Amino acid sequence: xxxxxxxxxxxxxxxxxxxxxxxxxxxxxxxxxxxxxxxxxxxxxxxxxxxxxxxxxxxxxxxxxxxxxxxxxxxxxxxxxxxxxxxxxxxxxxxxxxxxxxxxxxxxxxxxxxxxxxxxxxxxxxx
Numbered sequence: 634x635x636x637x638x639x640x641x642x643x644x645x646x647x648x649x650x651x652x653x654x655x656x657x658x659x660x661x662x663x664x665x666x667x668x669x670x671x672x673x674x675x676x677x678x679x680x681x682x683x684x685x686x687x688x689x690x691x692x693x694x695x696x697x698x699x700x701x702x703x704x705x706x707x708x709x710x711x712x713x714x715x716x717x718x719x720x721x722x723x724x725x726x727x728x729x730x731x732x733x734x735x736x737x738x739x740x741x742x743x744x745x746x747x748x749x750x751x752x753x754x755x756x757x758x759x760x
Contacts, residue, residue, distance in 0.1 A: 704756045708748075715744050 722729075722737050751757060 701756070701759065704751075708751055708756065711747070712744065715741070 718740065719737070722733065726733065
């Protein structure tokens with residue numbers, strides 16, 4: 634096989650994926666264009682007000698959140714990522730042997746240290 638045949642075989646394998654990406658992009662653009670042309674040009678003033686469960690808003694919606702919420706959210710994301718890395722390791726645990734176990738124990742140990750640090754600093758308290 635020469636270079637052109639290899640390239641053609643390679644492109645033939647990936648043609649469905651490229652077609653899917655192309656159709657998806659075209660569909661997205663057409664949908665955005667249709668919604669742009671169909672939307673009302675002059676919305677009512679009531680549409681521009683904030684909506685709070687059917688009742689009239691009684692204060693500004695841009696109230697500051699305490700930092701505790703952000704810290705708690707970051708801790709959740711960090712430990713969620715830990716679980717994401719644990720699952721593939723558990724699937725191939727028998728193949729990677731004791732070295733993989735030691736590496737994962739170090740990985741989990743770092744997260745345990747971070748969790749204990751956050752706990753001692755009071756990041757998980759809601760006082």
